[in-house]
Structure formats: C-alpha cells, structure tokens
Amino acid sequence: MDSAYIQIGNLELALAALLMLINLGLSAWLRLGLGRQLVLASVRMSVQLLLVGLILEWIFALRNPWVVLLLAMIMGTTAGIAAVGRTGRRFPGIYRNSLLNVLFASFLVTGLAGQGIIRFQPWYDPQYFIPLLGMLLGNALTGISLALDRFMENLVSRRAFIESMLCLGATRWEAAHREVKDAVRTGMIPIINAMMVMGVVSLPGMMTGQILAGADPADAVRYQIVIVFMIAASTALGTLGVVMMSFFSMFSSRHRLLSAQLLRTQSE
Structure with a gap:
C-alpha cells in the first residue's frame, strides 16, 4: 500500500x-x-x-528468551488470577485450576500456531510471541471466568437435584454432566458470537491496527483469521480444562458433592 x-x-x-x-x-x-x-x-x-x-x-x-518468558509468565499469572476475581463463588484450588488452564491453553496454542502456521523465528521473537500470547490470554480469561461462574452457580441452584441423583445411585458424571456442558457452552459463547459477526458488524482491532499502520488489507485479513482461530482453540481448551478440574474438585471419588467447599465471596 x-x-x-x-x-x-x-x-x-x-x-x-x-x-x-x-x-x-x-x-x-x-x-x-x-x-x-x-x-x-x-x-x-x-x-x-x-x-x-x-x-x-x-x-x-x-530479544532475550528468558526475559520474554518471564513477561509471558507474569501475563499468564495475572490472567489466571483475574479470571477467578470475576466469579461469585470460590472453592479450594480454584486459583490453581484457573492458572494452570490459562497458561496451558494460551502457551500451547501460541507455540503451535507460531511455529506451525506463522513460523516466526526465533520462537521467542517478542514482536510476535508477546502480542499473540496477550490476545489469547485475554480471551481465555473471559471464557474461563464465565465458565467457572456458571458451573458453580449451577451446582448451587441444582444442588437438591444433583444430590438426589447421587443418592439414587448415579455417578458424579451422570448427576452433573448437564452442569459441565452448560458451563463449557457459556464460556464459548463470546468467541462464537464474535466470529458470527466479524467482518460484517465489527472490524477486529488487530486487523484495523494493521491497516492503519499501512499493511495490505488482504494480508491483515489473513492474519486476523489465523488469530481468531487461535483464540477459539485456546478458549475451548482453557474452558473445558477448568470446568473438568472444577468438577473433580467439587465431587469426590466416591461420587459425593462436596458442597461445603463452595464458598460465597460476598454476602448473600
């Protein structure tokens, strides 16, 4: 241009x-x-x-790999903590669950896409690695936060039904698989809605920024498509991972709901 x-x-x-x-x-x-x-x-x-x-x-x-990784870990840790900060209920291990899944999903997808699709070198090139990771962390944070909040609220609102199912001999998965699916679906809704209207109703920030900086619109669009697919993948991995870890945290191996662990962070 x-x-x-x-x-x-x-x-x-x-x-x-x-x-x-x-x-x-x-x-x-x-x-x-x-x-x-x-x-x-x-x-x-x-x-x-x-x-x-x-x-x-x-x-x-x-351009030091250790400095880049340090900044990436700080960003990931902040995202993991922020995801829990937006939920209304907590349980022991919730910060660990959130942090592990934010880091795993974002780092994995950034690494795979960075080396398999965009192919920037070296792998830690901060011009690519940090912005890509930042976008994935921000969106994974939102998905994880929504999923966690929905899962825990569902456990509270449907506690009587879940415990009745368990008393009748149902396994923990049979009693709560609906809550798991609903939570994962909730975490995925924002990125799906964004993808449905992208390019028609909204022009994504990254694409707009590249165009304003003088990049060819076709190149900017291709980059944006790659980024959106990366965001969708990391959000799905992070959301599913945190809900499943929360499921195993809230249900014992003997198929009991550990409702006593579910704490309200603010007055009822």
Whole structure:
C-alpha cells in the first residue's frame, strides 16, 4: 500500500481523551454516579498502556528468551488470577485450576500456531510471541471466568437435584454432566458470537491496527483469521480444562458433592 503511517503524539492523545467527556456528560445527566470510575479507569488504562509500551520497546530491543518468558509468565499469572476475581463463588484450588488452564491453553496454542502456521523465528521473537500470547490470554480469561461462574452457580441452584441423583445411585458424571456442558457452552459463547459477526458488524482491532499502520488489507485479513482461530482453540481448551478440574474438585471419588467447599465471596 502507498499510504503513509500516521503517528499519534501526545497532543492527539490529549484530544482523544476529550472523547470521554461524552461518557462523563451522560453519567452526570442521567445521574449514574460513574464519573469518578470513568476518570479513574481512563487514567489507569492510559498509564498502564504507556508503561507497557516502554517495557515492550526494551524487550523488543533486548530479544532475550528468558526475559520474554518471564513477561509471558507474569501475563499468564495475572490472567489466571483475574479470571477467578470475576466469579461469585470460590472453592479450594480454584486459583490453581484457573492458572494452570490459562497458561496451558494460551502457551500451547501460541507455540503451535507460531511455529506451525506463522513460523516466526526465533520462537521467542517478542514482536510476535508477546502480542499473540496477550490476545489469547485475554480471551481465555473471559471464557474461563464465565465458565467457572456458571458451573458453580449451577451446582448451587441444582444442588437438591444433583444430590438426589447421587443418592439414587448415579455417578458424579451422570448427576452433573448437564452442569459441565452448560458451563463449557457459556464460556464459548463470546468467541462464537464474535466470529458470527466479524467482518460484517465489527472490524477486529488487530486487523484495523494493521491497516492503519499501512499493511495490505488482504494480508491483515489473513492474519486476523489465523488469530481468531487461535483464540477459539485456546478458549475451548482453557474452558473445558477448568470446568473438568472444577468438577473433580467439587465431587469426590466416591461420587459425593462436596458442597461445603463452595464458598460465597460476598454476602448473600
């Protein structure tokens, strides 16, 4: 493409920040009480992204595999903790389950796609590895969080039915397979909905960013398709893994529901 890359400076960032006046105006007009939260979220987002930009510039220049892996582990750990933070109920081992599945799904799919499809070299090239992993972590986090929340709420709402099934001789899988399937389905809904309207209703951020940076639209589209398939795969792996680990955590090998372990994180 013959388009020049248009840089955005501090003045342009300041002008973009003025767009938040729309949100603040609506909050004040409708008395939503969101003014402080909007300002705090805007400042926090801007500071975090600017700091990340500086860190990534340093990592891109350094190109050290251990530094890249350290940053990747920090990102994965943060995602695993954040996924649990959005759930209303907890049980012993929930953070471990979330962390293991976020890391496993995101790292596995990034590695397979990075070396089998995109084929960037070296394998730890931060220009590719970190952005790809970040996109997968963000979406896997959402799927895992939704699935965990739905699974635990279903166990509570259908506790009487599940325990009745167990008392009648059903195995733990026979008594709770419906809850497992419903939780996995819930975790997969966001990415499926996004795929259904992508390119018609919405233009994905990565593709838009590449086009704005001067990339050929056809190349940007192909990259975006690969990324979406990667996201769908990692979300499916992470969601299924965390629900199954939670299933085995909440049901004993003797086919009993360990409902005493299910704790509410806020007052009923």
